[in-house]
Amino acid sequence: MKVVSPFRIGERRQLARGIFQLDLVLECGKVPPPARPGQFVMIAPTFPKSVLPRPFSIYRAGHESLSVVFKVVGDNTRALAFGDIAQQLIITGPCGKPAAVRDDAKLFILVGGGCGLASLRFLAQEMRLRDKVEIMLAAGFPTADEVFGEADFESDLCISMDIATDDGSRGTKGTAFDLFRNIIFGEEGLPDYADIQVFTCGPKPMMKAVAQLCLAEGIPCSVILEEMMACGLGACKGCAVQTASGIKHVCKDGPVFDAREVTEYVAS
Numbered sequence: 001m002k003v004v005s006p007f008r009i010g011e012r013r014q015l016a017r018g019i020f021q022l023d024l025v026l027e028c029g030k031v032p033p034p035a036r037p038g039q040f041v042m043i044a045p046t047f048p049k050s051v052l053p054r055p056f057s058i059y060r061a062g063h064e065s066l067s068v069v070f071k072v073v074g075d076n077t078r079a080l081a082f083g084d085i086a087q088q089l090i091i092t093g094p095c096g097k098p099a100a101v102r103d104d105a106k107l108f109i110l111v112g113g114g115c116g117l118a119s120l121r122f123l124a125q126e127m128r129l130r131d132k133v134e135i136m137l138a139a140g141f142p143t144a145d146e147v148f149g150e151a152d153f154e155s156d157l158c159i160s161m162d163i164a165t166d167d168g169s170r171g172t173k174g175t176a177f178d179l180f181r182n183i184i185f186g187e188e189g190l191p192d193y194a195d196i197q198v199f200t201c202g203p204k205p206m207m208k209a210v211a212q213l214c215l216a217e218g219i220p221c222s223v224i225l226e227e228m229m230a231c232g233l234g235a236c237k238g239c240a241v242q243t244a245s246g247i248k249h250v251c252k253d254g255p256v257f258d259a260r261e262v263t264e265y266v267a268s
């Protein structure tokens, strides 16, 4: 069940160039049902006023609070980053289906590009609760000053985080996919592929490369699609994607899909 509630900005901080975190607190009204990893919220700023709400992954979830991390790209994200700190935000959620995290996985590999990392933290938190699992994060960014998330993934969740930048200004020169390929084919070798689950979120070419490698190697992989959305509720049909089993709507059937379902789509 989704609930529409007014939230206020508890804290707003800049994490990296153009990247912000908002810690949001429920102001009044109905408490939204507990969110699960993989789900997202639709956020409408009220100052300046937004015509359409925008989708954001849940970075952290509390009982009457949640955090999102986002990149400033247009009017809504600008309003969230620089608009009135006292503004009310109208939030609808939690939206979408929770991710299916495998119970029998021993190693989770997360592959995130840029703000795609934002959808992976809540998932990693769920994985961390399990006994005797290892979690590795391959994170790619355009350049050093856009790197974020180390405090949350490495220090907070104790997850090994390999960093790559397109220009080599931080970590390995290359992409998150290059890091992922090194993990899979690296010298140390990996345990049984049947014990691994991969999640990827970020630019389409990166997700395509990760999905294709996983399919070729028989590694279970889930892809988190961040399609443009109008309603986020399954009503406008604006987020339709062609999958192996017909048309699906990212806001209702996703945003997390089995890579086998959407390889053609991310390759298009």
Ligand SMILES: Cc1cc2nc3c(=O)[nH]c(=O)nc-3n(C[C@H](O)[C@H](O)[C@H](O)COP(=O)(O)OP(=O)(O)OC[C@H]3O[C@@H](n4cnc5c(N)ncnc54)[C@H](O)[C@@H]3O)c2cc1C
Residues within 6 Å of the ligand: 040, 054, 055, 056, 057, 058, 068, 069, 070, 071, 072, 073, 074, 075, 076, 077, 078, 115, 118, 119, 225, 226, 227, 228, 229, 255
């Ligand atoms: C399920 C889901 C989860 C998301 N989670 C996050 C998140 O945690 N952090 C984050 O930074 N972003 C996330 N996004 C993307 C975010 O919704 C967009 O960046 C946001 O809607 C931009 O709104 P805007 O009004 O600022 O920009 P707009 O004016 O709407 O767009 C600015 C520019 O960005 C392009 N654009 C906007 N949205 C998208 C998109 N989804 N894909 C490709 N291009 C786009 C537009 O074509 C335009 O060129 C998510 C999207 C989805 C569907």
Ligand code: FES
Residues within 6 Å of the ligand: 228, 229, 230, 231, 232, 233, 234, 235, 236, 237, 238, 239, 240, 249, 250, 251, 252
């Ligand atoms: S965004 Fe309206 S149906 Fe998905």
